[in-house]
Amino acid sequence: MTESLSAASISAAFESAFGHAPDGVWSAPGRVNLIGEHTDYNEGFVLPFAIDRAAGVAVRLRTDSTARLLSSYGNQGVVTVDLDTLSHDTMTGWTAYPLGVVWVLRQMGVKIGGFDLYLHSTVPTGAGLSSSAAIECAVASAFNELSGAALSANELVLVGQRAENEVVGAPTGILDQSASLLATDGHAVFLDCRTQESTLVPLDLAASGLLILVVDTKVSHAHATGGYAARRASCELGAEVLGVAALRDVAAADLAEAAGLLDAETYRRVRHIVTEDQRVLDTVAVLGSEGPAAIGELLTASHASMRDDFEISCPELDLAVDTALANGALGARMTGGGFGGSAIALIPAAAETAVRDAVMAAFAGSGFSAPDIFAVSPAPGARRIA
Structure with a gap:
């Protein structure tokens, strides 16, 4: 979906639904987490990048307190809500994401009245590519501008996180919203989830003849x-027993002692977080010194840790990773929260067809449903597109 096509088609769909043109169209991308899984809510380090698949919203302000919302997926039609009676009970289904953002902004004192909103997204849902944060960040960007709130990108990150935590009910950290709001073309976002400080790290895959x-x-x-x-909950228990504010404060050298203090399962969970934080730091260092072709082993080690210590993989993810590695991938890992979703493989561009074909054949041979396989590249963050 090109940017110009998305803006034009979203505007046209909005006008068709509501009978007038929108005040503007905003987009925010999904993300791939290159490395750093489940470290965000442990106040650690993550390294996501925005992808060239995004959520787009067209919005027009109204003079009353009515919100009318429509999305391009499903056949639910227009959902109408009175913002003066907005509550957790009235924010359900897909509308919880845009309405959750509006609710948080209003809780913060931002003056938002009625509006019409149309949503279209090309980020696959349930794939671990942060389709929900893409919606939240597009909506937050729209209302930040339309209301004149002038909140910073970092403040909008926290708006999206609050919507996810308090309205949707997902106990996520700030990784997804940070990637969607802070990213730039050709870079990953190195994020310290304790301080919310971020640094852009060059990730020029094309120049190295690579793709993800x-x-x-x-x-x-x-x-x-x-x-x-x-x-x-396991991570919080581990931090409590070890007497630290968050697992960010546990070093690899502390793991031997931690093994004697924690039950076996909690220790494995802690070990993943501690070693994953170090892998993020190592990946940033290697990208700076050697470039993306040298990070493959770190990606693969991350998958092994998630599979064995954090136990959030599944047979389909393991098969995707193992098959990609056996067919020329430099590194591969599951990405996202786990229990399904997506795997990523860092591959030479010339090997794309071979890896695709091998993964499709492996899934068919195992009796799994056919996966959706596509290349992504680091893309810009949330912005107004019309």
Whole structure:
């Protein structure tokens, strides 16, 4: 989806639905987390980049307190909500993402009245590519401008996180919103989740003859339920027993002592976080000194840690990683919260067809549903596009 096409088609769909042109169109990208999984809520380090798949929203302000929302997916039609009675009960389904952002902004004192909103997204849902944060960041960018709130990008990150935590009910950190709002073309975002300080790290894959292939396993996951919250609780328990504010404060040298203080499962969870933080730091260093072709082993080690210590992989993700590595990938790992979603493979551009074909054949041979496989490149962050 090119930027010009998205803006024109979103504007046209908005006008068709609501009978007038929007005040503007804003987009925000999904993301691939290059490395640093589940470290964000442990106040550690992450290294995501924005991808060239995005959510777009067209918005027009109204003079009353009515919000009318429509999306391009599903057949739900226009959802109408009175903002004066906005509550957790009235923010349901897909509307929880845009309305959650509006609710948080209004809680902060930003004056937002009624509006019409149309949403279209090319970020696959349930694929671990942060489709929800893309929506939140596009909506936050739109209302930040339309309301004159003039919030900084870092403040908008926290708006999106609050919407995700308090309205959607997913206990996520700031990784996804930071990637969507802070990214620039051709760079990854090195983020310190404790201080919210970020640095752009060059990730020029094309210049190195490389690309990142995403394998969406089609195994859907939901952060608001199940395993994600259980892993977070394990991390909090580990930090409490070890007497630190967050697992960010545990060094690799401390792990031997931690093994004697924690039960076996909690120790494995802690070990993943501690070693993953170090892998993020190592990846940033290697990108700076040697370039992207040299980070493959770190990516693969990250997957092994998530598979064995954090136990958030699944047979489809493991098959995607193993098959990519056996067919020329320099490194591969699952990405996102786990329990499904996507794997990524860092591959020579010339090997794309071979890796694609091998993964498709492996899934068919294992009786798994066919995955969706596509290349991504580091893209710009949230912005107004019309």
